[in-house]
Amino acid sequence: MKEVLQKHKQYLLTGVSHVIPFIACGGILIALSVTYAFKFHLVNQHGAPDFTQAPWLVKSMMEIGVKAFELFPAVLAGFIAYGMAGKPGLVPGFVGGFIAAVPQVVGDRNASAGFLGALIIGLIAGHVVNAIKKIPTPKIFRPIMPIIVLPILSTLLVGLTMLLLNMPIAKIMVGLGHFLEEMQGSSKVLLALLLGAMIAFDMGGPVNKAAFFFGSAMIQQGNYTIMGACAAAICTPPLGLGLATLIGKKIWSNEQRESGLAALGMGMIGITEGAIPFAAADPFRVIPSIVLGSMVAAVTAMLGGVGDPAPHGGPIVLPVVSNRLMFVLAIALGAVVTAVSINLLKQRAESSTTPAPQGQS
Amino acid sequence: MKIVAVTACPTGIAHTYMAAEQLEKTAKKLGHDIKVETQGAMGIENELSPQDISGADVAILATDIAVEMIERFNHVQKIQIPVQAALKNPEAVFAQIKRA
Numbered sequence: 120m121k122e123v124l125q126k127h128k129q130y131l132l133t134g135v136s137h138v139i140p141f142i143a144c145g146g147i148l149i150a151l152s153v154t155y156a157f158k159f160h161l162v163n164q165h166g167a168p169d170f171t172q173a174p175w176l177v178k179s180m181m182e183i184g185v186k187a188f189e190l191f192p193a194v195l196a197g198f199i200a201y202g203m204a205g206k207p208g209l210v211p212g213f214v215g216g217f218i219a220a221v222p223q224v225v226g227d228r229n230a231s232a233g234f235l236g237a238l239i240i241g242l243i244a245g246h247v248v249n250a251i252k253k254i255p256t257p258k259i260f261r262p263i264m265p266i267i268v269l270p271i272l273s274t275l276l277v278g279l280t281m282l283l284l285n286m287p288i289a290k291i292m293v294g295l296g297h298f299l300e301e302m303q304g305s306s307k308v309l310l311a312l313l314l315g316a317m318i319a320f321d322m323g324g325p326v327n328k329a330a331f332f333f334g335s336a337m338i339q340q341g342n343y344t345i346m347g348a349c350a351a352a353i354c355t356p357p358l359g360l361g362l363a364t365l366i367g368k369k370i371w372s373n374e375q376r377e378s379g380l381a382a383l384g385m386g387m388i389g390i391t392e393g394a395i396p397f398a399a400a401d402p403f404r405v406i407p408s409i410v411l412g413s414m415v416a417a418v419t420a421m422l423g424g425v426g427d428p429a430p431h432g433g434p435i436v437l438p439v440v441s442n443r444l445m446f447v448l449a450i451a452l453g454a455v456v457t458a459v460s461i462n463l464l465k466q467r468a469e470s471s472t473t474p475a476p477q478g479q480s
Numbered sequence: 481m482k483i484v485a486v487t488a489c490p491t492g493i494a495h496t497y498m499a500a501e502q503l504e505k506t507a508k509k510l511g512h513d514i515k516v517e518t519q520g521a522m523g524i525e526n527e528l529s530p531q532d533i534s535g536a537d538v539a540i541l542a543t544d545i546a547v548e549m550i551e552r553f554n555h556v557q558k559i560q561i562p563v564q565a566a567l568k569n570p571e572a573v574f575a576q577i578k579r580a
Contacts, residue, residue, distance in 0.1 A: 132490040133545040139491060140521070202546035324564055325544070328490055385494075392494040399568055 121132040126244065128325060133202030134241055135332055138195040141187050142430040145235070146338045148184030150428035150439050152177045188339055192233055193217040196241035203245025204252070211247060211277035215240035220279040223289035230296070232281075232288035239284065244277045299342055308418055311348045315417030315453075318352040319409040323392040335430035343426030347440065350389070351420035351426045351449040353432025356409035357393030358450065359457025367462040371467060372454030375400075386454075389433025397461075404468065408461035416453025420446060481577070483507060484528050484556075485516040485540040486547055489563045492520035499542050499566040503517050506570035519548050528552070542566035 133377040155161075155177045156168035163169040170178045196216025200208030219236030222229040251273055256264055302310065317330035331353070334346035360409045364371045364379025371379065385393025423445025429436050433450075439445045485503050489495035500516040507514035516527045530552065533539065538557045541547055542565065559576060566573055 129543075129545055136488075136490040136492055136545050321564075323489075323491070323495055390494045392498065395567060442572075452549070 120172065130199050130202040130242065131238065132195075132325070132328065134195045134199035134238070135328065137198040138191060139335070139430060141191050141194055142335045142338060145184045145187030145191070146428040146430060147439055148180045148187070150343075152181040152184065154439075164291055172205070183329060189220055190461065191339055192220040196237040196244060196476060199238065199241025200244035200248065202277035203242070204248035207248045207252070207265060207269050207273070210244050211273040212241050212246040214274050215244050215277040215281045218278060218285065220289070221285065223286055225286075225293045226288050228293055228296075230289045230293045232285050233292055235292060236281065236284060236288040236418070239288070240277060240281045243280055247276050248273045261412060296340060299337070299345070308422055310345075311417040311421035312414050314348050315346070315352040315414035316410050318349055318391065318412035318417070319356050320406065321403060322356060322394045322398060322409070323390070327391060331430070334427075338430060342443065343428050344421060344424065344426040346422040346430060347442075347446070348417040349423035350427040350429075350432035350436055350440065351416040351425065351446060351453060352413035353391050354386045354389050354434065354450060355412045355416045355453030355457055356386070357382035358392050358454040359409060359412045360394055360397045360405070361386060363458035363461045364455050366458060367465070370462060370465050384470060385444075387433060388435045389431050391432075401465075404464040408457050411460055412453040412455075412457025414453075415456045416449045419449035419452050423449060425449060481538070482511045482536045482578070483512050483514040483538055483540060484536040485514060485549050486519060486528070486543060487516060487563060487566065488519035488543040488547065492522070492544055495544075495563045495567065496520040498547075499563050502566055502570045503540065503542065503573070506574060510571075510574055512574070518545070524548060540566075540573060540577075566574050 152170070152173070153168050154382045156173060157172060159173075161173050170181055173181075193213045193216035196219065197209050197213035200212030200215075202208075216237040219232040221238055222231045248269065251269055257432050260268075265429075314330045314334070317326050320326050331349055334349035337343075337345040361379045361383030364382075368376065375397070382393040394405070394409055398409070424442050425446045426441040427436055427439070427446075429439050434447075437443060437446065447451070485500070487496045487499040487503070489499070490504050497520065499531075500518050503516050504514055515528060516526065517531055518525045533552055533556055536556055538559060539553050541553070541558055541560045542563050543560070544563050559573070561573060561576075
């Protein structure tokens with residue numbers, strides 16, 4: 120059972136790894152053109168950006184970004200199925216995901232099954248292809264299996280399934296959207312705390328990626344604040360640990376101070392993995408410290424209304440972030456909290472006589 | 481021992497390369513001959529040739545996602561591990577080979 124789950128996680132991550140550049144490209148192009156529209160008051164009577172008067176380049180950037188986003192569910196589902204069933208998985212996965220991207224009318228809104236639909240249909244497509252592959256075929260029919268039977272049969276089955284699933288999943292997506300928009304005060308804080316903790320907990324591992332991918336998927340749904348909270352939390356573990364080696368020179372070895380500098384560099388470009396060398400050496404003190412710092416950063420960013428249209432974190436995304444001052448404040452607070460807590464924990468350990476706990480996180 | 485390895489993490493910008501480095505460093509320390517292919521965000525780098533693979537005693541697949549061109553490894557003994565395992569405790573990975 121555990122192995123089956125492990126395998127499915129691998130399939131999902133295969134899809135995610137292929138779709139991240141699409142979100143980056145679409146998110147940043149759209150954000151830049153929308154920023155331009157607001158800056159030069161190109162808005163319609165509802166206050167939404169209006170590109171009819173915008174320069175050709177700005178209008179085109181918007182259009183290109185939107186196209187990259189429209190491909191998102193297709194690519195995600197396509198490569199989930201590819202990870203699972205190899206080349207024959209691509210057709211049903213892409214077509215199923217493409218259907219999931221078609222907007223549905225739910226009440227007074229347009230919504231598509233989007234990323235959730237794509238995740239589900241990608242897995243279904245992989246299973247369908249693998250099942251069809253197992254059907255015993257006489258030798259003379261074998262050549263037509265991969266070019267005729269497999270693509271048509273699998274895509275027909277997967278396509279029909281997705282057409283049936285479209286509406287129910289779109290309804291869930293609209294519900295999720297309502298839920299996130301209506302979240303106020305305490306529940307917003309709770310979500311940010313959870314995201315921050317997940318981001319720091321395994322420093323770029325699967326738990327971190329789950330939170331990161333939730334934020335990325337919400338970008339495609341037009342909600343940038345989830346990623347805003349993640350973006351602040353992503354960079355504070357390496358930044359905080361690097362800061363700790365700078366302010367507490369005596370309690371860190373020369374070697375650790377050197378990796379502290381490297382961690383600062385990685386933090387600036389939003390790579391949580393920079394914290395790993397510290398966490399591997401002393402998991403029971405480092406991990407709680409970075410989890411605490413990232414939670415602080417995520418909550419500050421969430422309450423400050425920080426929006427990040429790029430699926431990446433750290434000071435490097437500052438140019439595209441909204442509410443920049445709050446973003447910087449969130450990162451600074453998180454880093455300081457991490458630095459102070461790890462230094463206090465370390466000092467206490469050194470003054471007591473008990474040996475440091477050993478082991479892996 | 482001659483070893484080939486593939487590393488790949490979902491984002492493909494940090495873990496993939498850190499794991500490759502760990503495997504190379506540890507192999508050198510233990511006196512093994514190793515070539516590591518990375519399948520990161522830039523695509524396949526330091527690609528393993530068919531000769532590399534057929535000449536290897538074992539292939540280490542340190543991946544959290546599906547390996548590109550997995551069929552290349554059909555005829556060699558494989559060890560599948562998560563990327564984290566290569567990062568955190570590379571020596572244990574090599575110990576696993578000796579037992580296998």
